[in-house]
Structure formats: structure tokens, C-alpha cells
Amino acid sequence: MHKKIESLQNPLIKQLIKLKDKSRERKKTGLFLIEGAREISLALLGDYRLKTLLLSEEVDITSQLDSLNIASDVEIIELSKEVYKKIAYRESTEGLIAVAYSLPLDLNTLTFKTDTPLILIAEAPEKPGNIGALLRTADAANIDAVIIANPKTDIYNQNVVRSSVGCVFTTQIAMASTREILTFLKEKNIAVFGAALTASVPYTKVDFKQACAIVMGTEATGLSDEFLENTTKNILIPMRGKIDSMNVSVSAAILIFEATRQRNL
Secondary structure (H helix, E strand, O other): EEEEEOOOHHHHHHHHHHHHOOOHHHHOOOEEEEEEEEHHHHHHHOOOEEEEEEEEEEOOOOHHHHHOOOOOOEEEEEEHHHHHHHHOOOOOOOOEEEEEEOOOOOOOOOOOOOOEEEEEEEEOOOOHHHHHHHHHHHHHHHEEEEEOOOOOOOOOOOOHHHHHHOOHHOEEEEEEEEHHHHHHHHHHOOOEEOOOOOOOEHHOOOOOOOOOOEEEEEOHHHHHHHHHHHOOOEEEEEOOOOOOOOOOHHHHHHHHHHHHHHHOO
């Protein structure tokens, strides 16, 4: 049996709207929303635990539950069309939203299967679309982890979840300050390759087979001095046109797939 909510004034609905809109509420409760069957499936594969599953009255509840293999302790709530629309982030959706428990995103939660992990580090990324694209690239290349330095955007922001098409759940993620990350990399003997225009060598000239981290700065200001002063080597992608840089997610993809190419030789 499941219950149904038809009023926008329901206290649970008010809390869900806060979870959707406010990072502070997500951090305070340790909960966030996942919209869409694919994203929920990927979250389950990534060992995220669900608290509640919300279904629009317009969907076939039985078939949705069967396809997702939801645990028996997850509360199932049916929502009227009006209430569901108020909570939903996307205009076109399968009529399915989960309330999930967030995971700790500390450096000490990262585990590596080999002695030569490949890590992507993004310093102070702001645009959810860029973060989502970086996570998609990380998943596509099956790298070991993504670390976000000095985060300015909540990783459980709906825009990040959406733009990553659920890849936020399929890759190990950690968040920390630049100093903490540099200490972590040094302790693990991980080489640091910083994407930069100054004192750099072409990216094809470095050895990505070793344990290494590829560090990307912001499109506006590049890497901070703190990172630039602590890189093993700075690398660049030679430009053949009139401009000297590309979108950060495009640049990261080129560097990451060169690393995976070298590792597969």
C-alpha cells in the first residue's frame, strides 16, 4: 500500500520544494532529489540509498517499481498531477522522483583499485553544465575519481544531476580545498599535471601511465597560483586557430582520453 498526496500545502511537499531549490536544505537534511528513471537507476548502482519514491498519478506504478527494483523500506507516495508538477524540475519526465540520502564526499572516502589511478581535478567550477559535462567525460573514460577543489556549486544541485545524465552517481567524487587536495596527492605519490598556458609542454609529451591527476582551472582565470606552484608539470593543448583556450569540459575530455590511450597501449 502507498499513500497519495493531492495538496500543495502538505508539509512534506513544502519540504520537497525546499530540497529542490535550496542547497542549504540539502546540506542540513542530507537529502536530495533525483528525477527520472535512468538517473534513479544509476544512483542505485552507485550505492545511493533511497528514502522515498514519488510517482505521478499519471504513471503505471507497478511497472515503474518492477523496473527499478526498489528496496522494501522505501516509502512510496503517489502525487496528483498538480503536486508532481510543482516538485518536478524537468518539463518532460517519466513521472518519477526519488528522495535520496547524500554520500560523504571527503577525500578519505576515495578508494583506488590500482597503484596508478587517473584522477580529474576541477578547481572552483561554477557552472552546473560544465560540472555535469566533466562528470560525463569521467564516466565515459572510466577514470578513478573526480575531485572538486574549492566547490562553488552543490554537487546535488538538480542542474548538475541533469546535465551529468546521472553520471554524478557513477564516478567517485570528493570535494576539498586546494591545500587539502595537494596534501592528499603528495601523500599518495600522485603526479599533478596542470592545464595551463605558461611554462607548459604539449599534453602528448607527458607520461599519463603513472598515478596522476589532471587539473583544470576555470575558463575565466585558469588555475590558481597555489596549484600552478605545485604541479609536476604544466600541460597544454596546442591551438591552431586564433583563440588560446576551449571550453573546460572539452579540454578535459581531450586530456583524459589521451591518458586512457596511453594506458591502453
